Each structure stands twice: as C-alpha cells, then as structure tokens.
Amino acid sequence: MTQTSPAPSALQPRRVLYHHRTQGKAVEGVHIRGITDALRAEGIPVDVISLPGADPYASPKAMSPTRQARPWMKLVAKLPEPLFELAELGYNLVAGWRLRRYLNAHPDVDMIYERYSLFMAITVLIGRARGIPVILEINDSASVERVRALFFLKMAMAIERWTLSRCAGLVFVSGNFRDRVQQVHGVPLAPAIVSHNAANIDKFSFTPEQRAAARAKWGLEGHVVCGYLGAFLPWHAIDQFVMAAAESLKAQPNLKLLLVGDGITFEAMQTFIKAQGLERQVVMTGRVAHDEVPGLLAAMDMAVLPSAGDYTSPVKLFEFMACGIAPVAPDLAPIREVLKEDQTGWMFQSGDMKAAVAMVARRSQEPEELKRVGGAARDYIAHERQWRHNIVDLLALFQRVRPTR
CATH class of the missing domain: 3.40.50.2000 (Glycogen Phosphorylase B;)
Incomplete structure (x- = not known):
C-alpha cells in the first residue's frame, strides 16, 4: 500500500x-x-x-x-x-x-x-x-x-x-x-x-463520561478495578494469577478483575471462576477488537502483567501507562528499563504469583497512590515513549x- x-x-x-x-x-x-x-x-x-x-x-x-x-x-x-x-x-x-x-x-x-x-x-x-x-x-x-x-x-x-x-x-x-x-x-x-x-497518548485517552459508561456496562461501579489485557496463554500466566488470587478476592469484595482477551486458557479460567463463585468479581470480556481496548482500559484503576518474556518489551504495559493506569509487573530486566518502582508502577519478583496477588491487594486499598502513579506513568509515555x-x-x-x- x-x-x-x-x-x-x-x-x-x-x-x-x-x-x-x-x-x-x-x-x-x-x-x-x-x-x-x-x-x-x-x-x-x-x-x-x-x-x-x-x-x-x-x-x-x-x-x-x-x-x-x-x-x-x-x-x-x-x-x-x-x-x-x-x-x-x-x-x-x-x-x-x-x-x-x-x-x-x-x-x-x-x-x-x-x-x-x-x-x-x-x-x-x-x-x-x-x-x-x-x-x-x-x-x-x-x-x-x-x-x-x-x-x-x-x-x-x-x-x-x-x-x-x-x-x-x-x-x-x-x-x-x-x-x-x-x-x-x-x-x-x-x-x-x-x-x-x-503507545500514542491520543489513542489512549478518555473522558470521565466514557469511564463511567464503561464501568456501568461491565458492572464495575463502586469497585476498585484491576485489569489485564492480552492473550490467555500459559506463558502469560493470567490463569495462574487468577487461581492464586481467588481467596484474596473473596476477602476483598471491593476489588474486581477485568480480563480482556482470549486464548488457550480462557475456558479453563471460566470454569475455575464459576467453581469458586467469583463470576461477579472476575469479568471476562472475551476477544475484542483493538479499537475497543481504550474503552475497556477506561474502566480500570490498575493493571497487572503476571508474566512476560525476559527479553521482550510488552506493548500492553505501555498501553496501560498511556491510559494513566498504574501497572503491577514482574521485575524482569526489560521492564526495569522502563518502569520506575513506586513512581510509574510497581514490580514483584518474577514468577511469584503470591507476591503479585499481594501487591495488587495492597495497592487496591490505596486509591490516591493509584492516581499518583497512574498519572506519572502517563506523563512518562507522553514525554518519552510515544x-x-x-x-x-x-x-x-x-x-x-x-x-x-
């Protein structure tokens, strides 16, 4: 072309x-x-x-x-x-x-x-x-x-x-x-x-009205929302994260997970969530067009990246940050190159799902910190990573x- x-x-x-x-x-x-x-x-x-x-x-x-x-x-x-x-x-x-x-x-x-x-x-x-x-x-x-x-x-x-x-x-x-x-x-x-x-800032911007509409559509009003965006594949470990988070979610009814995407582990996760009685706390959207992603991101307060390659640069991390969403990610070398601890996000020891769950649970209780870190993450993308x-x-x-x- x-x-x-x-x-x-x-x-x-x-x-x-x-x-x-x-x-x-x-x-x-x-x-x-x-x-x-x-x-x-x-x-x-x-x-x-x-x-x-x-x-x-x-x-x-x-x-x-x-x-x-x-x-x-x-x-x-x-x-x-x-x-x-x-x-x-x-x-x-x-x-x-x-x-x-x-x-x-x-x-x-x-x-x-x-x-x-x-x-x-x-x-x-x-x-x-x-x-x-x-x-x-x-x-x-x-x-x-x-x-x-x-x-x-x-x-x-x-x-x-x-x-x-x-x-x-x-x-x-x-x-x-x-x-x-x-x-x-x-x-x-x-x-x-x-x-x-x-990630381009103009493609990952939304109004308060858009955020409210997205949260209403998915039944997220009045909750702190931790999101995930990406493929449901074994090496991305979102299934491991959800399984590790089950008891923590039951103890924190104010916290909901919004999971966007599909893949090999999608059906097994649905079965697990239903067996645990967590259908109201774990929202799975299924496959969506990339153009719909910003609207779904608008509903999130924070986001988790359970796993990543030890040499790759995960696009989803930059899209979270562009939206002003505070990310929680593994402390792999490529992520340390772009994420500043407690400034533009938080990191946990790679492979430790219990640590990832604990980090999400802790930060979900700190709404002002989520806003501070999310804002700093968006500023970083705007000035350095478009x-x-x-x-x-x-x-x-x-x-x-x-x-x-």
Whole structure:
C-alpha cells in the first residue's frame, strides 16, 4: 500500500519499505502500524510488504492470538517442525521475487525496515546488492527458548549471525536483548539502538463520561478495578494469577478483575471462576477488537502483567501507562528499563504469583497512590515513549548508516 505524503527533508529517506513475515495481527500489528504511521506523520512515504494475506491494516483486529490469519497459514503451522522451518527458509524465494519487483518499480526507496524473522536473509542480500540500507527490528532470535524447539538450530544461528552482522543497522526492543544476542553470536553486529515499544497518548485517552459508561456496562461501579489485557496463554500466566488470587478476592469484595482477551486458557479460567463463585468479581470480556481496548482500559484503576518474556518489551504495559493506569509487573530486566518502582508502577519478583496477588491487594486499598502513579506513568509515555520517539531514534540511526546520496 502506498501513502502519499509531503516530501521529506534531505536528511530523511525519500521512501521507506516496511517488510515483515508475520501475520500482522494482535501485538505484531500494533507495532507495525505504530512504526509506519509515525514515519508517515513525519512526511515519509511508507509502503508495506506483508506475508500474503496478512496485511496489518487489513487483518482481523479482533482475531484470537492462537488463530491463523488465513487457512493456508494454519496448514503451514501444523507442519512437523523440520518441514515448518524449511518452509520458512523457502519463503526467501517468494520474498526475494516480491522485493525485487517492488524495488524495480520504486527507485526512490532509501531504506528498508524489516521486522526480523528466523531464516530470513534475502532482504539483506538484496539491500547490499542495491546499496539500500536494511535496518532490522529484532523481536526474536534463534538464541531464545521457544515453544517449538528449533530443529535446524545451527543453521538458524548461522543465518542469523550473518544477517545481523551484514545489515545496515539493528533496532532491539530492549537493552537486555541486545546484550544477550551480542554475547551469543560473539561477532561484531551492525550498529544498533534500543527502542522499546510505545503507545500514542491520543489513542489512549478518555473522558470521565466514557469511564463511567464503561464501568456501568461491565458492572464495575463502586469497585476498585484491576485489569489485564492480552492473550490467555500459559506463558502469560493470567490463569495462574487468577487461581492464586481467588481467596484474596473473596476477602476483598471491593476489588474486581477485568480480563480482556482470549486464548488457550480462557475456558479453563471460566470454569475455575464459576467453581469458586467469583463470576461477579472476575469479568471476562472475551476477544475484542483493538479499537475497543481504550474503552475497556477506561474502566480500570490498575493493571497487572503476571508474566512476560525476559527479553521482550510488552506493548500492553505501555498501553496501560498511556491510559494513566498504574501497572503491577514482574521485575524482569526489560521492564526495569522502563518502569520506575513506586513512581510509574510497581514490580514483584518474577514468577511469584503470591507476591503479585499481594501487591495488587495492597495497592487496591490505596486509591490516591493509584492516581499518583497512574498519572506519572502517563506523563512518562507522553514525554518519552510515544511512537514518534521511536521514529526520532530510527531516523538518527538511518543517518549513521545511510550511503551518501
């Protein structure tokens, strides 16, 4: 898709191609749209080449995180691991053909920005051949623990080492991840920056009337509301949190949980909540479109992030903060990079659900503290962590690595 925009300055790329091999939905889509929209707001034309059938501007925004965007993707995902990885490797041929065709039609492209995927090397090869800097955004690595263990691990590591050292620049989502990848590969990588996720304040703002309407819709009036937003997956641990919180909730009738999303553990959680007689205290909305999220966030007083990856930058954390919602999150290194204890949120020892429950229970009794910390969190996002801040850093990196025109 092509965006018509005012001509950029001589210090900016004339046109950017954003290339990715994701399904473009859920958090992936949020991040892709955040970067492309912010570039376009700077007057830089951006085109997006997606996995066929996975345009982040067209994919179903309310899709379950465990559902494939297209039927053929479901078939590929069910392949045995060796065949699945060979399919990923083979996609270089498809991507190469599509990239060359696009670049032949758009000679004004000055930068290719790619969301890095395992086994993908063709973009860097083409960029080097054509003298176009390729900047990779690193959200994944062959070095991290995976739900599906890599079968061709050595090949994945070798391709990744070559790609990350031969591209023009790297954008890591956390400093911890940058250091980890550098240490694992043990070779000089391309120039790199750290650019945590973000959230635009204007998309996460609401009036008192909207808050009142949301709380009335979900039966939350007169209660302190702790929210959760995201996938209901085992590694996100929202099911573990709810199970650990059952007795605490019964002892605190003023506290309600508002859980937004769905996934593998959704039905088991519903069954548990019903068995515990907590249907009135634990509200589960099910799957919602991303556009509905701000309205649901408006109903919350605080939010919990029970678990997160030890190298990732969770988008939901920034959306909580953008809404002025005080977050409670695990004390993982990437979260410590953006959250200031007792200033913009609170942290508990990662993996300790009892500590997470105790923190939520304690803070739910301190409404003024919730307002203070929530306000400070929103100020932090407004001044440092909107998507335009990511673009400022990206364009500075582009200036460092771009060839002389």
